[in-house]
Amino acid sequence: MIKKGITRQIVLHYFFVVFLALLLVEFVFMLAVQRYYYESIYNTISTHISNSKDFFEPIARENTTEDGNNLSRLLVNLALSNTELEILDLNGRVLASSTAFESDRAVLQTSDIMQALNGDMGRWIGRQPGTGESVMAVSHKFDLGGENTYVIRYLTSLEDVNSKLLNMGLLAAAVGVGVLAIVLIISIGMANSIVRPINNITAVSAQMARGRLDVRVKGNYKHELGELASTLNFMAHEIVRSNQIKDDFISSISHELRTPLTSIKGWSETLDSGGYDPEETRIGMGIISKETERLIGLVEEMLDFSKLQQNQMKLVKGTVNIREIVQETMLNVWAKAEQKQVHLKLETDETRAYNVHGDGNRLKQVFLNVVDNAIKFSHENSWIFLSVKEENGQIIAAVQDTGIGISEEHLIKVRDRFFQVNHQNGGTGLGLAITQELVELHEGTITMQSELGSGTTVTVTLPAVAEEMGPEESVTQSGDTAVPEERAASDTKSDLEKS
The missing domain is CATH 3.30.450.20 (PAS domain)
Incomplete structure (x- = not known):
């Protein structure tokens, strides 16, 4: 049986x-x-x-x-x-x-x-x-x-x-019984050929569920079973990779948090001991203030990512001029670019209004992150070209640098959360992940083209609006849509230091 x-x-x-x-x-x-x-x-x-x-x-x-x-x-x-x-x-x-x-x-x-x-x-x-x-x-x-x-x-x-008909019927019935017996044997073999791989996959899945992510489904299975085995192996690989990225993130963010905290603690104890002239006191307070702002930026970046993951990101939407947003971004990063001797150039039609319906602060956060990354990975005395144009009802803003570029292997992962090409550069690895989420909340797309050693081009595409929109309305993320909500006072602040 x-x-x-x-x-x-x-x-x-x-x-x-x-x-x-x-x-x-x-x-x-x-x-x-x-x-x-x-x-x-x-x-x-x-x-x-x-x-x-x-x-x-x-x-x-x-x-x-x-x-x-x-x-x-x-x-x-x-x-x-x-x-x-x-x-x-x-x-x-x-x-x-x-x-x-x-x-x-x-x-x-x-x-x-x-x-x-x-x-x-x-x-x-x-x-x-x-x-x-x-x-x-x-x-x-x-x-x-x-x-x-x-x-x-x-x-x-x-x-x-x-x-004679009865004898012929009995003979046909005997042949039918023989055929059914053959079918029974063949169907049992066929069923086992399907069930055996499923049992193997189930056993491997159970081990993965218990934390054994190093195990893999072995066997050259065909058709849907082969796809299922490959998908399960890929899932395990991605979980291992995600865990590694998470561990790297924890290590990196711990270092990022510890460095400013150490500076703040050191200067606080030094100033508390007294005996310093006003100039040294001013320098110490400046360092404490700078490191505090750095901590605030790191914490807010993690809070933004948490809100995006929980569909709680609030947007204050209205008519936004992308050219003005890009110009303000250039002003915010000008000092950092000058320090590294990186030149910024904007190519756009000054007579046109490149309007979109969106949250100006969040869109500014997008371009600050993109331009800041371009400066961070550019060589000294290099150029970064920014452009804004309109094509087929879309506003296209591009940031092109001639920096170190990104390899093809890393390019497909660079927008993953916690991923960093070089952990020694600091940061949380959340900047581009947050940037992509914000662009998608504005019904836009972000694409990246890069070649190792030749630079990177990041293009943000947003739907254009032909007419001025009405008064600003507060909306909150809800899946892929936005619904009106009373604007919170805490969201009126623009974080220009975020990257």
């Missing part, structure tokens, strides 16, 4: 389908064979009747004699081997029979006689009264002239034919 499970279901389904197909085929086959045999018998008798009628009726009409002689001649001339010949009057009473039955038999009223009286070749299949034997009767009317009109009825047994 096959235990419950997929194997049993597959075997039963195959078995049931094949069983029904065999049953239908054998039923149709037996009907066709039976019809063939019965039609052969009928055609033999009906042909004999037709030939006899064509030959005997003209002769009988020319030599009409008394009734008894006519009946005797009919019995002799119309006889057919392996059949009983009966001569009936028009009322269905048997006048004579080749088996010498008495003529006072009951009146016959089978359908073949009725058809014969109507001038057709009548046929009837049924049980012979008294004996219960299966027979076929074929009848036709003979007109010998005058009042000498009779119904000629041939009666033949179907027992031999039915016996």
Whole structure:
């Protein structure tokens, strides 16, 4: 007995389908064979009747004699081997029979006689009264002239034919049982070929669920099972990679937080000890203030990412001029660019308004992050080109640098959360992930093209608006849509230092 499970279901389904197909085929086959045999018998008798009628009726009409002689001649001339010949009057009473039955038999009223009286070749299949034997009767009317009109009825047994049909049916049933047995064996093997890989995949999945992410599904499985195994292995690989990225992030953010905290603690203790002139005190307070701002930036970046992940990012949307946003961004990073001797150049049409419907502070955060990264990874005395243009109802803002670039391997991962190409550059690895989420909240797209050693081009595409929008409205992220919400006071502050 096959235990419950997929194997049993597959075997039963195959078995049931094949069983029904065999049953239908054998039923149709037996009907066709039976019809063939019965039609052969009928055609033999009906042909004999037709030939006899064509030959005997003209002769009988020319030599009409008394009734008894006519009946005797009919019995002799119309006889057919392996059949009983009966001569009936028009009322269905048997006048004579080749088996010498008495003529006072009951009146016959089978359908073949009725058809014969109507001038057709009548046929009837049924049980012979008294004996219960299966027979076929074929009848036709003979007109010998005058009042000498009779119904000629041939009666033949179907027992031999039915016996042969029964043997043939038993043979077909035996063949069907053999076919079902073969199907059962094949379906069990086929089911096992499917279930065995599934059991293997299930076992590996259970190990992964218990934390064994180093295990993999082994085996060269085909079709959907192969895709399932590959997907599971890929999932495990991605979980391991995500865990590694998370661990790197924790290590990196711990270092990022510890460095300013150490400076703040050191200068706080130094200033607390007293004895310093105002200049040293001013320097110490400046360092404390700068490191505090750095801490605030790191914490706010992590808070922004948390809000985006929980669909709680609030947007204050209105009509925003992207050219002005880019110009303000350049002013904010000008000092940092000057310090590294990096030159910024904006290429745009000053006479046009490149308006979009969005949150100006959040869009500024997008461009601050992109331009800050361009400066961070550019060489000294290099150029960064910024451009804003409109094409096909889209505002396209691009930032192109000639810096170190990104390899193709890292380019597909650089927008993943916590990912950093070089952990020594500091940061949380969340900047580009947050940037992409913010752009998508504005129904836009961000693309990156880069070549290692040749620089990077980041392109932000946003839907343009043709007319001035109404008053600003506060909206909050909810999946892929934004719904109105009262603006919180904490969201009015623009963080220009965020990267």
